[in-house]
Amino acid sequence: MTPGGKNPKIIGTLVLVFLAGAAAGALGMQLGLHERLHRAVAAASVKPARRVAANDALMQRFKTELNLSGEQTEKLAMVLGDYRHYYESLQDQLDDVRSTGKKRILQILDQDQRARFERIMGDLQPQLDKK
Numbered sequence: 001m002t003p004g005g006k007n008p009k010i011i012g013t014l015v016l017v018f019l020a021g022a023a024a025g026a027l028g029m030q031l032g033l034h035e036r037l038h039r040a041v042a043a044a045s046v047k048p049a050r051r052v053a054a055n056d057a058l059m060q061r062f063k064t065e066l067n068l069s070g071e072q073t074e075k076l077a078m079v080l081g082d083y084r085h086y087y088e089s090l091q092d093q094l095d096d097v098r099s100t101g102k103k104r105i106l107q108i109l110d111q112d113q114r115a116r117f118e119r120i121m122g123d124l125q126p127q128l129d130k131k
Contacts, residue, residue: 055080 059080063073102121106114
């Protein structure tokens with residue numbers, strides 16, 4: 001090792017590791033990993049009480065109005081739960097497609113156009129939410 005602990009191989013290796021980590025992080029963020037991670041954390045940490053109450057009320061109505069047995073109620077709850085998870089998965093995929101498309105559009109536009117694009121999208125949001 002050279003005096004003062006300045007071995008060029010060690011320093012070069014550390015710089016290479018740092019640059020590889022930075023490149024991997026930048027690529028992950030470019031591919032939307034940041035949004036997916038935050039959405040997954042938010043979804044896992046917050047389950048609206050309204051949704052749970054609505055699901056319970058729906059199951060109770062089915063059980064009462066359809067005169068379901070205990071076994072039928074359990075099976076129906078499993079089917080509805082599977083459907084809810086499938087729907088949420090599809091919604092996540094649609095969100096990823098929208099996010100990727102928006103990022104690609106923003107890359108084409110200059111700063112002024114980006115601001116106007118964001119304003120247009122904000123104006124259109126109520127119409128898009130209805131669909």
